[in-house]
Amino acid sequence: xxxxxxxxxxxxxxxxxxxxxxxxxxxxxxxxxxxxxxxxxxxxxxxxxxxxxxxxxxxxxxxxxxxxxxxxxxxxxxxxxxxxxxxxxxxxxxxxxxxxxxxxxxxxxxxxxxxxxxxxxxxxxxxxxxxxxxxxxxxxxxxxxxxxxxxxxxxxxxxxxxxxxxxxxxxxxxxxxxxxxxxxxxxxxxxxxxxxxxxxxxxxxxxxxxxxxxxxxxxxxxxxxxxxxxxxxxxxxxxxxxxxxxxxxxxxxxxxxxxxxxxxxxxxxxxxxxxxxxxxxxxxxxxxxxxxxxxxxxxxxxxxxxxxxxxxxxxxxxxxxxxxxxx
Numbered sequence: 001x002x003x004x005x006x007x008x009x010x011x012x013x014x015x016x017x018x019x020x021x022x023x024x025x026x027x028x029x030x031x032x033x034x035x036x037x038x039x040x041x042x043x044x045x046x047x048x049x050x051x052x053x054x055x056x057x058x059x060x061x062x063x064x065x066x067x068x069x070x071x072x073x074x075x076x077x078x079x080x081x082x083x084x085x086x087x088x089x090x091x092x093x094x095x096x097x098x099x100x101x102x103x104x105x106x107x108x109x110x111x112x113x114x115x116x117x118x119x120x121x122x123x124x125x126x127x128x129x130x131x132x133x134x135x136x137x138x139x140x141x142x143x144x145x146x147x148x149x150x151x152x153x154x155x156x157x158x159x160x161x162x163x164x165x166x167x168x169x170x171x172x173x174x175x176x177x178x179x180x181x182x183x184x185x186x187x188x189x190x191x192x193x194x195x196x197x198x199x200x201x202x203x204x205x206x207x208x209x210x211x212x213x214x215x216x217x218x219x220x221x222x223x224x225x226x227x228x229x230x231x232x233x234x235x236x237x238x239x240x241x242x243x244x245x246x247x248x249x250x251x252x253x254x255x256x257x258x259x260x261x262x263x264x265x266x267x268x269x270x271x272x273x274x275x276x277x278x279x280x281x282x283x284x285x286x287x288x289x290x291x292x293x294x295x296x297x298x299x300x301x302x303x304x305x306x307x308x309x310x311x312x313x314x315x316x317x318x319x320x321x322x323x324x325x326x327x
Contacts, residue, residue, distance in 0.1 A: 007157040014157040021162060025132055031108045032135040035069075035121040036325045039136040041129025043167065044150060044159045047234020047258060048142040049176040049203060049308070051090045051287065054126045056308045058098050060322055061122045068101040069114050070094050072126035089259060090126060092290040108133055122326065129169070130161060137325045141170035142203075145181040146235065148189050167193070172321065173200045174310065177238050190313065199315035205242055205306040210283065212302040222246040228279040229253050230270060232260030232288050239285055243304065252277050262292055271298045 038057060042048040058068045072091050095103055104110045106125065115121055125131055129141055150159035167173075173193050178186055193200055210217035227248040231239045236255045244251060254270065256262075274282050282301045284292070289303035310318040 004151075007151060007153055010157045014154050017155055018163070028132045030135050031133055033108075033111065033115065033123060034117055035115055035119075035123055036137045037123045037125060037134055038138045038140065038322070038325070039125040039128030039131065039134070040140045040142070041125070041127050041131075042142045042144070043129065043161055043164070044144065044147070045155060045161055046144070046147075046159065048144040049174075050127055050142055051093055052205070052306060052308050053140070053142065053174065053203065054090075054124055055094060055097055056310075057124055057322065058094065058101055060319060061326075062098065062100070064323075064326070065120065066326070067116070067118075067121045068098065069104060069111060069121060069123045070098075070101055070126060071104050071106045071111050071123060071128075073106055089287050089291055093287055094126075096290055106131060136171075138321070139169055139171045140174060141167065141172070142174045142176050143189070143193070144235070145175050145178040145186060145189065146238070148185075168196055170196070170198060172318075173198055175200065175202045177235065178202045179204055180238060180241060194314070199321060200313040201310045201318055202313065203308050203310050206309050207242065207246065208305045208307050210281075210302045211286075211289075211305050212300055216305075217302060219246050222248050222281055222283075224249045225280040226250045226278060227252070227281045227283055228270070228274045228277055229283045230256065230288070231285050232256035232258060232262075233285055234258045239304075242306070243283060248281070252279065256288075260288075262288075262295075264295065267292065267295045267297065270301075274299045 040050050040054050040057065042050060054070065058070060061068050073088065091103055094101060102114045104114050111123060125134060128134065128136065129139065149164055152158060152160070152164060154160045154163055190200065207219050210219060223246060225248050227243065227250070229240060229243055229251055233239060236253070240251060240253050254273065270282065282299055284301065284303050286303045286305065292301065312318065
């Protein structure tokens with residue numbers, strides 16, 4: 001009841017937010033780049049699994065011998081990276097896993113500087129659904145099935161970043177965290193999305209391994225062990241649920257805010273908790289791990305290496321649709 005009342009009181013700010021969105025659309029000119037552009041985004045605030053999907057697409061096109069350019073909010077232009085400008089966690093993950101990929105800012109000028117024009121390039125826009133300055137050859141929208149559209153209201157009254165009618169701009173819907181949603185809501189929202197007559201895919205994660213300083217650890221080694229886990233992501237309970245699939249005897253979870261910037265004190269507190277709980281594994285997300293590598297740990301810390309698994313509900317396979325835009 002409190003949140004419903006709060007949403008109503010915030011409506012004037014929502015109207016102002018919508019006015020800003022409308023004005024941006026009126027004044028921003030759409031640029032068509034000389035190479036294919038794939039956008040991966042969402043329509044609600046919070047984590048939906050964009051970064052793992054961006055990495056899946058980057059890996060796919062590198063196997064096709066394409067020069068991959070990833071444009072994201074945390075990706076500084078080349079000259080800024082050379083000066084040591086700090087990258088955000090998503091950009092750090094991409095750079096770590098794809099050192100040959102070009103990482104750049106989500107600006108038309110910055111992207112154009114990286115294009116050679118040899119028909120062997122592909123641009124991936126991370127969180128690009130709301131970037132109206134780019135023409136997109138493929139517009140992929142992720143929908144978090146645990147809370148698809150919140151209360152159907154736009155920020156700040158709700159979590160929608162744009163009105164639901166803008167779903168029609170998507171070329172593909174990818175349903176993330178669908179295993180954590182109840183079957184009734186899953187069926188209802190899937191039926192709702194089918195009215196747009198676009199391909200729909202479910203996305204779940206396969207745990208490939210545990211990794212620690214480049215070393216791979218079998219996920220089976222976690223079975224019947226005590227685990228202290230921590231995460232600073234949009235939906236940490238989805239991570240804990242994934243970790244529980246490894247059948248540890250007990251999981252202690254520590255939650256930090258999304259995009260949390262860890263300090264030495266946070267590391268010390270996690271180390272103390274690990275020893276206090278007599279845990280046998282300290283496990284986090286890869287997104288958190290890339291920000292913690294600069295610290296020396298008294299205890300071993302690992303991260304889950306995961307891979308998205310995409311299954312079509314209707315239409316062609318996901319990889320086929322990716323190939324269609326470059327052929």
